[in-house]
Amino acid sequence: MIMADDKDVLRDVWFGRIPACFTLSPEETTEREAEPYYLLLPRVSYLTLVTDKVKKHFLKVMKAEDVEEMWFEYEGTPLKWHYPIGVLFDLHASNTALPWNVTVRFKNFPERDLLHCTSNSVIEAHFMSCIKEADALKHKGQVINDMQKKDHKQLWMGLQNDKFDQFWAMNRKLMEYPTEEGGFRYIPFRIYQTMSDRPFIQKLFRPVSPEGHTLTLGDLLKELFPAAVCAEDEPKRFQVMIHGIEPLLETPIQWLSEHLSHPDNFLHISIIPAPSD
Amino acid sequence: GTDEGFIKKTLLIPIKSSISHQQLGCSIQDENMAADDIQANVEDETAGVQAVCEIHAVLRYEYHVLYSCSYQIPVLYFRASTLDGRPLSLEEVWSYVHPNYRQRLQQGPWDTLTQQEHPLLGQAFFMLHPCRTEEFMKPALELAQAENKKVNYIVTWLSVVGPVVGLDVPLSYSTETQRIRRGHAEGLKGAKEASEAFILKALLKSPQCRDTEDCYSNISLEVFVFSCVV
Numbered sequence: 298m299i300m301a302d303d304k305d306v307l308r309d310v311w312f313g314r315i316p317a318c319f320t321l322s323p324e325e326t327t328e329r330e331a332e333p334y335y336l337l338l339p340r341v342s343y344l345t346l347v348t349d350k351v352k353k354h355f356l357k358v359m360k361a362e363d364v365e366e367m368w369f370e371y372e373g374t375p376l377k378w379h380y381p382i383g384v385l386f387d388l389h390a391s392n393t394a395l396p397w398n399v400t401v402r403f404k405n406f407p408e409r410d411l412l413h414c415t416s417n418s419v420i421e422a423h424f425m426s427c428i429k430e431a432d433a434l435k436h437k438g439q440v441i442n443d444m445q446k447k448d449h450k451q452l453w454m455g456l457q458n459d460k461f462d463q464f465w466a467m468n469r470k471l472m473e474y475p476t477e478e479g480g481f482r483y484i485p486f487r488i489y490q491t492m493s494d495r496p497f498i499q500k501l502f503r504p505v506s507p508e509g510h511t512l513t514l515g516d517l518l519k520e521l522f523p524a525a526v527c528a529e530d531e532p533k534r535f536q537v538m539i540h541g542i543e544p545l546l547e548t549p550i551q552w553l554s555e556h557l558s559h560p561d562n563f564l565h566i567s568i569i570p571a572p573s574d
Numbered sequence: 575g576t577d578e579g580f581i582k583k584t585l586l587i588p589i590k591s592s593i594s595h596q597q598l599g600c601s602i603q604d605e606n607m608a609a610d611d612i613q614a615n616v617e618d619e620t621a622g623v624q625a626v627c628e629i630h631a632v633l634r635y636e637y638h639v640l641y642s643c644s645y646q647i648p649v650l651y652f653r654a655s656t657l658d659g660r661p662l663s664l665e666e667v668w669s670y671v672h673p674n675y676r677q678r679l680q681q682g683p684w685d686t687l688t689q690q691e692h693p694l695l696g697q698a699f700f701m702l703h704p705c706r707t708e709e710f711m712k713p714a715l716e717l718a719q720a721e722n723k724k725v726n727y728i729v730t731w732l733s734v735v736g737p738v739v740g741l742d743v744p745l746s747y748s749t750e751t752q753r754i755r756r757g758h759a760e761g762l763k764g765a766k767e768a769s770e771a772f773i774l775k776a777l778l779k780s781p782q783c784r785d786t787e788d789c790y791s792n793i794s795l796e797v798f799v800f801s802c803v804v
Contacts, residue, residue, distance in 0.1 A: 409661065433645055485644075495696070
């Protein structure tokens, strides 16, 4: 059951915003100088879904022949549009001053590294495939498969149009589980870090131990990223960030999955080096 | 007689590190493969065959078989590029798939090819959607068992999904290993079959899907696809 306080958490997660400043790369060809464009980005959405205005703004100073598919980079690193915006920020820029300075590009698309995003239907397909994969982990896909096409559409439209109630009317079904189980079959999560070649860590992880103990974020990390869990007297080497905050390691992973997942139903965990000061 | 139009040849070379020669006519470097991985039964069936043809296009296909722990099935990732590194778009990749297979795809249950991030490399690949795997694996497995053939899940799966994306892996080769020494195309009919050879020991020795703990174990296959006019 979702408690009243917990519902506030759902809202806070949904309405989280990151102030960003978009600047056209000096490598792009313009007819006259381009002003930066400021925008509040929803943490839970995707760059290509919310930057139509950015594109329109910069197209005003560019010739059509100098414009190909728009893409973004931060300090030279291409930004993967298929990662939620909040994850990109936490991973790359969480300990820097706001606004988040993102560079806009229209040429030299990094074919090897970035997926193409030619229309909103590509974003929808990606979003829905994440939800399906999450449900495969949580319920063997039974809940998502029992939903009708229009229910799936409602999840997507809720995200696209920033409609919390519309989205959660459907999403709550994906957050249910048989009481006797104590939680989902497996927790859908991904751990990101910039220090490794591997884009993310994803493994099967049950929220309840075979002995029936409720497992925590700390338990998950001990198994998959032990360097992030250190003793009280040791200096912290890493920050474990979800939606820009560092949840207590004692938090049950089942609770985190139900309340701090992104709309794609995945718990996206960013592990970044702790600031040195 | 000769085939009109284009002949497609497929080579499968398992790699640990990248292949050093990517030009036609060069022999494939053997030292990249660990000796115990490949016990090749090398039959140079191309002996005595003259290869005379004009090469039109050489493409480099890279196939990765990964295991999805979310769906608990193997998933095929692939990408293609020209030899000078230009990546092929999905449309271009489709144009190189044999028309018969294109038809099969339209009828088949394996709906979509989409661009995806490779879970281990983080780079852009195409992925064959895994959702109907159970559905089409069942008859393929039953058939193999009915014929009393030893069944390797990965090989069977690959032989069903492979052709959809231009990768020919006939089931009949599953119990043998053959290796092509030369990377050039033969223009004559008999040699066509002979040159469709590949190494499966690498696949056969790979860990059984269901035992692996890791969400994505990676079996890489690098394939050269080229067309020539006879």
